[in-house]
Amino acid sequence: MLKKFFGYEWFISLRYLRAKRKQTFISVIxxxxxxxxxxxxxxxxxxxxxxxxxxxxxxxQILGNIPHILIQRYGGLENYVELTEKVKxxxxxxxxxxxxxxxxxxxxxxxxxxxxxxxxxEEQNKIFSQPLLTLDGQNVRDLIFNQKxxxxxxxxxxxxxxxxxxxxxxxIHVIPPIFTVTAFGVIPKMKPFRVVGVFRQQRGVLDAxxxxxxxxxxxNLLDFNGRASGxxxxxxxxxxxEMATAELRNQLKAPLNVRSWQDIxxxxxxxxxxEKLGLFIVLGIIVLVAAFNIAITLxxxxxxxxxxxxVLRSMGATARSIMKIFVLEGLIVGxxxxxxxxxxxVVLARNADPIIKWLERVLGLRIFDQAVYGMEKFPSVVHTxxxxxxxxxxxxxxxLATIYPAWRAAKMAPSEALRYD
Numbered sequence: 001m002l003k004k005f006f007g008y009e010w011f012i013s014l015r016y017l018r019a020k021r022k023q024t025f026i027s028v029i030x031x032x033x034x035x036x037x038x039x040x041x042x043x044x045x046x047x048x049x050x051x052x053x054x055x056x057x058x059x060x061q062i063l064g065n066i067p068h069i070l071i072q073r074y075g076g077l078e079n080y081v082e083l084t085e086k087v088k089x090x091x092x093x094x095x096x097x098x099x100x101x102x103x104x105x106x107x108x109x110x111x112x113x114x115x116x117x118x119x120x121x122e123e124q125n126k127i128f129s130q131p132l133l134t135l136d137g138q139n140v141r142d143l144i145f146n147q148k149x150x151x152x153x154x155x156x157x158x159x160x161x162x163x164x165x166x167x168x169x170x171x172i173h174v175i176p177p178i179f180t181v182t183a184f185g186v187i188p189k190m191k192p193f194r195v196v197g198v199f200r201q202q203r204g205v206l207d208a209x210x211x212x213x214x215x216x217x218x219x220n221l222l223d224f225n226g227r228a229s230g231x232x233x234x235x236x237x238x239x240x241x242e243m244a245t246a247e248l249r250n251q252l253k254a255p256l257n258v259r260s261w262q263d264i265x266x267x268x269x270x271x272x273x274x275e276k277l278g279l280f281i282v283l284g285i286i287v288l289v290a291a292f293n294i295a296i297t298l299x300x301x302x303x304x305x306x307x308x309x310x311v312l313r314s315m316g317a318t319a320r321s322i323m324k325i326f327v328l329e330g331l332i333v334g335x336x337x338x339x340x341x342x343x344x345x346v347v348l349a350r351n352a353d354p355i356i357k358w359l360e361r362v363l364g365l366r367i368f369d370q371a372v373y374g375m376e377k378f379p380s381v382v383h384t385x386x387x388x389x390x391x392x393x394x395x396x397x398x399x400l401a402t403i404y405p406a407w408r409a410a411k412m413a414p415s416e417a418l419r420y421d
Contacts, residue, residue, distance in 0.1 A: 029293065030333060036290030037337025038344065041394050044283045045345025048386040050352065051279060053379025056238075067232035068241055069248065070259045076227035087231060091247045093240035098122050099228035101218035107156075107164060107211065109172040114163040116156070116211040118174060120218020126234070127155065127212055133198040135168045143196040145214050153196035155212040161198050170195050174211075176222050191221055280389075287394050290337065291401035294330050299405045326406035327399070334398025338391055346387065352380035 077083060080099045087097045101120035106113060121127065123145050132140055132155070144153040151171060156164075166172055171192050178189040193213065219225065235244055238261075245260040252258055348355065356368050356378045368378045 029296065033290055033293035033333050034337040034340070036293050037287060037334060037394060037398065038341040040283065040286035040290050041338050041341025041390055042345035042348065043286060044280065044390045044393075045342065045382070045387055046349045046352070046380075047279050047283055048390070049345075049349035049380045049382045050378075052381040052383055052386065053352075056381055057379045066261055066264075068235045068238065068261055069233035069245055070230055070261075070264070071233065071248070071252065072230035072257050072259075073255050074257075076224060076229055077231070078227050080228040080231060084231060086251070087233060087248065090251050091240075091244040093235045093237070093244045094233055095236050096124060096234040098125060098232045098234075099215065100125075100230060100232055101215060101222055101224050101227075102229045103176060103218075103222050105177070105211075106175040107160065107172050108175060109164040109166050109170065112164045114160050115209075116160055117209055118176070118211045118213060118218060118221070120213055120215040120222075122215050125212070125232075127210075130199070133158075133168060134196070138196070140197040143194075144212070151192050151194045152213060152217045154193035155197045155199075156195060157199045157210065160209075160211065161195065166195055168195055168198060174221065178223060189221075284393060287397055291334075291397040294333050294398060295401040295405055299408070323406040327402045330398060330402030330406070331395075334395055334401075338394040338398070341394070342387065342391055345390075346382055349380050349382045353378040 071077075071083075071087065077099070084097045084099060088094055098121065100122075102117055104115065105118045106115055123141050128141055134140055140153070140155060144155065154172070154174070156172075161167065164172060171194050173190050173192050175188050175190050179186045180189065181187075213221075215228075219227070233244070233248070235241060241260045241262055245258060245263075248258045360366060360368075
């Protein structure tokens with residue numbers, strides 16, 4: 001099959017790569033060229049995977065429990081139940097739509113004061129899926145949503161609990177910006193809540209400024225009377241945000257306002273994207289250096305095989321065939337190095353966390369501090385698009401490196417090469 005497609009040029013290329021005893025130096029340089037491409041490609045894939053992992057990790061640190069898409073209307077949503085069903089059917093990427101009520105309030109306990117954004121949510125909110133500090137393993141959902149009498153339950157973050165000097169089971173008073181005018185003056189509205197849970201470790205930097213109660217309690221406390229502040233839309237993947245947002249904007253017109261997390265917090269991640277591009281360019285230079293090795297190898301082979309080239313030309317080989325021989329020879333080096341580098345890079349990237357932990361055990365060093373980065377494991381995410389970009393770049397550079405040596409070989413005159421023989 002290869003013989004029909006490439007012709008005799010393919011087999012001559014392979015023969016030239018297998019050096020004889022007197023040409024061992026050329027074989028060593030060929031090996032170095034393959035190793036250079038392999039290391040460059042592997043390094044690029046691993047670094048891009050780690051940068052992607054850090055990008056996703058930092059994105060999660062910024063977002064935390066912030067929804068993927070937020071739908072709001074000035075004055076609140078009155079028909080939020082019907083709107084919820086409409087939004088669910090708007091895009092196949094949408095997996096959950098939840099109404100919420102939110103407003104800034106003051107929390108008071110033991111003469112301590114803290115400002116938070118109180119948020120009334122339903123039971124399926126993702127805040128309840130993360131680790132929480134509770135009293136004797138009690139179910140936080142039951143304490144917040146199924147309590148028929150007495151003081152309502154509230155879930156707060158560790159920074160808020162520390163500022164108020166309260167623990168689980170303590171009572172705090174929530175004061176919304178709602179006042180009642182009486183004959184004795186302006187009296188703020190106040191309602192007690194019992195702390196039923198504390199975020200053990202907030203998922204995002206913004207989570208510390210939220211307190212969670214049931215949707216019904218928030219509607220009563222904030223005088224929303226059957227209205228909602230908006231709808232929180234969760235998607236099956238953050239990568240589908242732009243498409244789902246566009247679909248919702250086409251179906252939901254003003255005065256409804258559809259905003260994605262990218263619209264609100266996207267600027268925080270631009271620096272990481274720029275850094276990823278910079279590392280791609282810098283590490284691409286490694287592949288470029290390896291390509292220079294390919295060019296040098298081919299130039300040396302052309303110099304060594306000038307008599308062979310002259311004989312081939314005398315036997316009827318065209319300049320195009322000679323050029324094809326050396327282009328194929330360089331591509332063999334490039335393809336072999338790229339293939340080995342891709343396999344090595346993907347394997348290393350997919351096993352980055354166990355490799356880092358093994359190195360920490362062997363070396364006795366702390367390479368990745370989970371507490372500092374707020375991530376449970378070393379982040380590394382392999383995207384097919386990144387791998388393909390590296391492969392295409394490496395093969396393109398390898399191909400370009402073969403052009404000049406192959407062109408010089410094709411231009412070599414048989415009479416000049418055989419003049420002194």
